[in-house]
Amino acid sequence: MQGTEDALELIREKPYYPFILIAYYVLFHRHDLDLARKILGKLGEYYEKYPYTFTREEKCAFEMLREVTHDFEVMRGTPREAYEDGGLLGTRLREVAHRLGLDFGDCGGWSVLFRLLLQSHLDVGNREKYWTVFVEEFGRLQRRLGEVYEDIERVEREDEARYPGEVINYYILLPTRGEEPSPIEVFIRAMFERGFDPRGIWRVLWSS
Amino acid sequence: MPTSLTIWEAVDEFLKDMASGTACARPRYTDSEYYMRLVNTACRGPRTP
Numbered sequence: 001m002q003g004t005e006d007a008l009e010l011i012r013e014k015p016y017y018p019f020i021l022i023a024y025y026v027l028f029h030r031h032d033l034d035l036a037r038k039i040l041g042k043l044g045e046y047y048e049k050y051p052y053t054f055t056r057e058e059k060c061a062f063e064m065l066r067e068v069t070h071d072f073e074v075m076r077g078t079p080r081e082a083y084e085d086g087g088l089l090g091t092r093l094r095e096v097a098h099r100l101g102l103d104f105g106d107c108g109g110w111s112v113l114f115r116l117l118l119q120s121h122l123d124v125g126n127r128e129k130y131w132t133v134f135v136e137e138f139g140r141l142q143r144r145l146g147e148v149y150e151d152i153e154r155v156e157r158e159d160e161a162r163y164p165g166e167v168i169n170y171y172i173l174l175p176t177r178g179e180e181p182s183p184i185e186v187f188i189r190a191m192f193e194r195g196f197d198p199r200g201i202w203r204v205l206w207s208s
Numbered sequence: 209m210p211t212s213l214t215i216w217e218a219v220d221e222f223l224k225d226m227a228s229g230t231a232c233a234r235p236r237y238t239d240s241e242y243y244m245r246l247v248n249t250a251c252r253g254p255r256t257p
Contacts, residue, residue: 004248010215018219022250025226030250039249183223190227 011042014053017110017184019043020061024114027069028121028196031203033076037069060107061114064100068118071096072205080206090125093201097123112137113188124198134192142181218242226250 011019019039027036043062047054054062075083075092083089097119104115113134120130181189213221218240225231232251237243 004252008249010219010242010245015216018223018246021223022246025250030252035249183220183227187223187227190229194229 008039008042011039011046014046014055014058016043016046016054016058016062020058020065020114021184021187023069024065024118025191027065027072027204028200029191031200031207033069033072033204036065037073040066040069057107057109057111060104060111064104064107064111064115064118067100067103068096068122076205080202089201090198093122094125097126109141110182110184110188113141113185113192117188117192120192121196121198121201124196131192134189138181138185138189141185213237213240213242215242218246222246222250 023036023039026032100115100119116130116134120127222243235247
């Protein structure tokens with residue numbers, strides 16, 4: 001049985017990240033390129049009309065996945081036999097992974113983790129390399145909040161030295177210190193740790 | 209009594225359950241319409257060989 005389009009009716013307004021992640025899962029773990037493209041197509045309607053409602057990370061992740069599915073669609077239009085000799089499919093996928101690094105190298109936050117996840121699936125021979133960077137980046141994201149608190153404390157000390165005896169009010173909204181990683185980061189890390197069988201790509205492209 | 213998850217609570221619970229590998233095998237909120245819509249989309253179809 002194929003996945004239904006039930007979740008598409010939930011795409012009404014921001015945030016969009018859950019549907020980007022579900023489209024990823026449908027594509028790489030359920031091998032359903034058509035359904036993944038439908039989800040991205042619905043997101044694309046909002047992206048075209050209200051681009052400002054996407055966070056920077058959502059924008060990056062959405063564009064990455066749209067680029068990958070577009071490439072898959074082009075590849076699917078080629079007879080499977082053309083890819084069966086000489087490792088052409090692997091070469092083509094590595095090109096896509098490399099391009100993601102070039103096109104989305106400026107993206108930050110969880111979209112970096114998402115890019116590394118996609119690259120690890122497309123360029124399986126370098127999975128360990130991507131994993132090493134992933135772990136570093138994941139740790140950096142977890143430390144980021146602590147660094148923000150340290151910056152605030154430093155500024156408070158500087159202000160105290162600069163304006164001794166004066167009362168300065170700071171209006172800052174921050175998440176609670178020690179908060180758990182976001183469900184986004186937990187999801188992406190779990191997908192990375194679960195691994196990916198590269199044979200799945202054949203099913204994505206030529207199972208239907 | 210039906211589970212009254214908001215859409216965004218359902219989404220976050222779903223992503224956490226996907227991460228732990230239970231969302232598709234043993235969905236926790238079968239009486240949440242939002243949660244089950246996500247299950248129906250993400251959990252059907254052939255899996256990685």
